[in-house]
Amino acid sequence: xxxxxxxxxxxxxxKGASPRLVADGLKGPxxxxxxxxxxxxxxxxxxxxxxxxxIADRLGASVRQVAAFAAVESAGGGWxxxxxxxxxxxxxxxxxxxxxxxxxxSDPKPxxxxxxxxxxGINDSWEKLADASLRFGAEAAFECAxxxxxxxxxxxxxxxxxxxxxxxxxxxxxSEFAHYEAFARYIETFGLVEALRAVNGxxxxxxxxxxxxxxxxxxxxxxxxxxxxHWRRWT
Numbered sequence: 001x002x003x004x005x006x007x008x009x010x011x012x013x014x015k016g017a018s019p020r021l022v023a024d025g026l027k028g029p030x031x032x033x034x035x036x037x038x039x040x041x042x043x044x045x046x047x048x049x050x051x052x053x054x055i056a057d058r059l060g061a062s063v064r065q066v067a068a069f070a071a072v073e074s075a076g077g078g079w080x081x082x083x084x085x086x087x088x089x090x091x092x093x094x095x096x097x098x099x100x101x102x103x104x105x106s107d108p109k110p111x112x113x114x115x116x117x118x119x120x121g122i123n124d125s126w127e128k129l130a131d132a133s134l135r136f137g138a139e140a141a142f143e144c145a146x147x148x149x150x151x152x153x154x155x156x157x158x159x160x161x162x163x164x165x166x167x168x169x170x171x172x173x174x175s176e177f178a179h180y181e182a183f184a185r186y187i188e189t190f191g192l193v194e195a196l197r198a199v200n201g202x203x204x205x206x207x208x209x210x211x212x213x214x215x216x217x218x219x220x221x222x223x224x225x226x227x228x229x230h231w232r233r234w235t
Contacts, residue, residue, distance in 0.1 A: 078149035
């Protein structure tokens with residue numbers, strides 16, 4: 001019996017897994033499906049203007065600055081059409097943890113970013129996440145993908161103050177405000193407050209936040225230009 005898997009099954013039952021799982025610690029299609037379906041939320045409430053202002057005030061930034069940055073990340077949305085959080089599986093993260101190459105799941109090199117190669121209507125990243133959870137444990141698996149509107153890696157759960165990687169993703173799945181809360185924690189934790197406050201319609205003033213958030217190759221995707229453009233268009 002896999003105790004960690006049994007605890008996950010109990011946790012998912014507590015979150016409304018349907019059909020209810022047998023908490024036996026054994027791998028199976030029902031548990032795999034639940035790892036995906038429990039996090040599905042087709043009715044997550046959108047953030048309100050007062051909530052957005054609260055996040056901006058907390059960071060000492062303007063609503064316009066936060067909204068411009070948010071519009072660039074994950075094409076502006078936090079969920080796909082099926083109600084699943086936007087998710088991107090990072091196979092090289094799992095490789096660093098387990099040092100075992102597994103087709104589609106673990107590889108020394110990043111890549112394999114397919115959306116629905118098997119045409120079953122489920123984001124491939126979520127299926128990889130479920131498969132990795134059964135094979136290597138949910139905590140390890142949920143740390144190896146980025147989630148939601150701001151595409152934050154599950155690996156940051158502890159630094160951002162969440163109880164676990166699984167709880168972090170569950171929190172995101174409940175509301176759009178939860179995405180902004182996680183974003184605010186990220187900006188505060190990784191020292192990007194001043195960079196966010198500098199954003200305006202000049203792309204040069206968006207370079208610091210683009211680099212700090214997306215890495216040194218941010219310019220290849222024109223992140224700083226996109227942020228500045230959204231700032232200029234915002235009303």
